[in-house]
Amino acid sequence: MLEVKQMVAGYGRLTALKGVDITVKEGEVVFVVGPNGAGKSTLLKTISGLMTPTAGEIRFQGDRIDGRGPETLCRRGLALIPEGRHIFKTLTVQENLQVGAMIRKDSADVRSDMEMVLDTFPILRERFKGVAGYLSGGEQQQLAIARSILQRPALLMIDEPSLGLAPLVIDQVYDSLRKLNETGLTLLIVEQSTGRVMELASRIYVLRNGKVVLEGDREELTDTSALDAAYFGFSSDAA
Numbered sequence: 001m002l003e004v005k006q007m008v009a010g011y012g013r014l015t016a017l018k019g020v021d022i023t024v025k026e027g028e029v030v031f032v033v034g035p036n037g038a039g040k041s042t043l044l045k046t047i048s049g050l051m052t053p054t055a056g057e058i059r060f061q062g063d064r065i066d067g068r069g070p071e072t073l074c075r076r077g078l079a080l081i082p083e084g085r086h087i088f089k090t091l092t093v094q095e096n097l098q099v100g101a102m103i104r105k106d107s108a109d110v111r112s113d114m115e116m117v118l119d120t121f122p123i124l125r126e127r128f129k130g131v132a133g134y135l136s137g138g139e140q141q142q143l144a145i146a147r148s149i150l151q152r153p154a155l156l157m158i159d160e161p162s163l164g165l166a167p168l169v170i171d172q173v174y175d176s177l178r179k180l181n182e183t184g185l186t187l188l189i190v191e192q193s194t195g196r197v198m199e200l201a202s203r204i205y206v207l208r209n210g211k212v213v214l215e216g217d218r219e220e221l222t223d224t225s226a227l228d229a230a231y232f233g234f235s236s237d238a239a
């Protein structure tokens, strides 16, 4: 579904991604993990068209998409939930969800998708008419995911869904991501910590200093010492 090849991107003279290769197949949950400053957010911003790569290529469903703008890519089925969620805090939950569906013209399907997201995230049904800014951090993350689902993306990318959430709330968010994946949604998720990724990942990439230093299917990475060694940048023999 998504193929990133030798991608280079950065900010002025700073090269944040130094030739990154990432593949996401239909139906997978792919995680990119790495320490602060590894380039994880830059990767998602570049794939979603918010930044233009200086070299390499990005293919989505077979077509070259590098250099295309975020709006075009959103219509093509790529959705990004950026770090910090960016929900509209002064709007109601309902209005936030309606914004998610704004690019769609199939109003009957939007209504049934709205019911589906409210079934997946019951707290949003309870708070439907309430102002989104009063939701807790975990509830706001659920709203951000639900809003993206209403765009009906083929690929949903999420930057640090567990950031700032208590472990029990992370459980709820990860549970809902698992359910959405079971309905066929493909996910590319960035996390700073490796702690929870094994629960959900089909495949994992470790990014350090703008380069992929380890990649593998979940079955290949059951020995987490290799993952930790790549993450912290020491040899796995010493781990």
Ligand SMILES: Nc1ncnc2c1ncn2[C@@H]1O[C@H](COP(=O)(O)OP(=O)(O)OP(=O)(O)O)[C@@H](O)[C@H]1O
Pocket (backbone or CB within 6 Å): 011, 014, 016, 034, 035, 036, 037, 038, 039, 040, 041, 042, 043, 192
């Ligand atoms: N807007 C920007 N202008 C200049 N440099 C930036 C900008 N955003 C990020 N960087 C730099 O690019 C590099 C990669 O940053 P990025 O935010 O992609 O890392 P990250 O892996 O997402 O980190 P974190 O886990 O801390 O969010 C870092 O060196 C960072 O300082």
